[in-house]
Amino acid sequence: MLTRRTLMIGSALALTASAARAQDWKSKYPELVFAVVPAENASGTVDRWQPFVDYLSKELGTKVTLRVANDYAAVIEGQRAGNIHIAYYGPASFARARIVGVKTDAFAIDVNGDGSKGYYSVFYVLAKSPYQKIEELKGKAMAFVDPNSTSGNSMPRFVLDRMGIDPDQFFSKTVFAGSHENAVLALAQGTVDVAANWWNAPDDSNLTRMLNKGMLKNADGSPMTKDDFRIILKSDIIINSPYAYLSDLPHDLKAAIAKAFLEAATKDKADYDRLSDGKNRPWQPVANADYDKTIELVKFVDELRKKKS
Known part of the structure; x- marks a missing residue:
């Protein structure tokens, strides 16, 4: 028969066992x-x-x-x-x-x-460049992020393959920047012509976080803005x-x-x-x-x- 006393004893034993574990x-x-x-x-x-x-x-x-x-x-x-x-x-x-x-x-x-529980892989170019779509970047330099990065490598390659583009043949050079920040820095500094990165929304991306921290500068030392970059291709959503x-x-x-x-x-x-x-x-x-x-x-x-x- 269950009583208040047995319930209390049972609870105490359970708490003791839990604490012991x-x-x-x-x-x-x-x-x-x-x-x-x-x-x-x-x-x-x-x-x-x-x-x-x-x-x-x-x-x-x-x-x-x-x-x-x-x-x-x-x-x-x-x-x-x-x-x-x-x-x-x-x-x-x-x-x-x-x-x-x-x-x-x-x-x-x-x-x-x-x-939402997803984000995107995007391809950035500098806004001052003439490039409006990926097909115009044949023979140019491309920055991926890391071999095991979803938005920085796997999804970009998947997207390019669907377009019939082999990046290692299409671009004159492909590099792994090592981090999302480094990929954007390589683009901003002119080391590459296009860079893959992650993007959630216009005001939430690796780029906007870098801009908020003042990490990106023009050649004259003035701060760069979102208007200095252009997205030319965006993937399907990634979990x-x-x-x-x-x-x-x-x-x-x-x-x-x-x-x-x-x-x-x-x-x-x-x-x-x-x-x-x-x-x-x-x-x-x-x-x-x-x-x-x-x-x-x-x-x-x-x-x-x-x-x-």
Whole structure:
């Protein structure tokens, strides 16, 4: 027969068991590593992310260390080795991780200010250039971002292939800039004639964030504006970037990580807003299956590479 006393005892036992499990994973994981790939320079990435990581440490009750990875491959290999417990992936790099067998699970996704969960790959040229469409850039120099970047490589190559364009043959030179910022800088400085990048909306893109920080200057030292750049091609929508934790982390730890992320916009609003310059809505749950189409895209790009080898 259930009584108030037995219910109270049961609740107390459940709380004790839960606390014991938490203490168990904290002894096994005295430190968690959270890795991100810089879309900007490394110091800017630390400034943007460290306050949130401090919040995460407080919520989990264990130390969380921010790691700014050199590139997406480093994040993939870090999770494969078990050295990175939580990672902020690009869609293509997460798909790549799943393809190569990394045991990682997506749990949260970026949400745009309008509520959508996608973004675009765009091709930028300088507004002062004569180029109005991609076909006019034959024999010119093209900047991609990173081999495992969705908007900076996989989607641009997919879009160009649909147009019958092989970038390595069509352009006189193709380079991997290493980051989205570097690709825009290469275009602004005249090193390349066209650059791939990510774009959410007219007032929310890597370009607008760089402009807001005063990173782009004209030859005379005056600040550049959005009017100094032109988009000549935009892709179909790409699902937003996921946050993923190692699949074999304890269930209670994974639940605590997800809870901390999903509550961040309320509990740590100032630091959450810093991550997107106040553009994004709160993170929402996401699943591995939501990236199945991205896996197809990455496999398509892999097939293109095989044909050329």
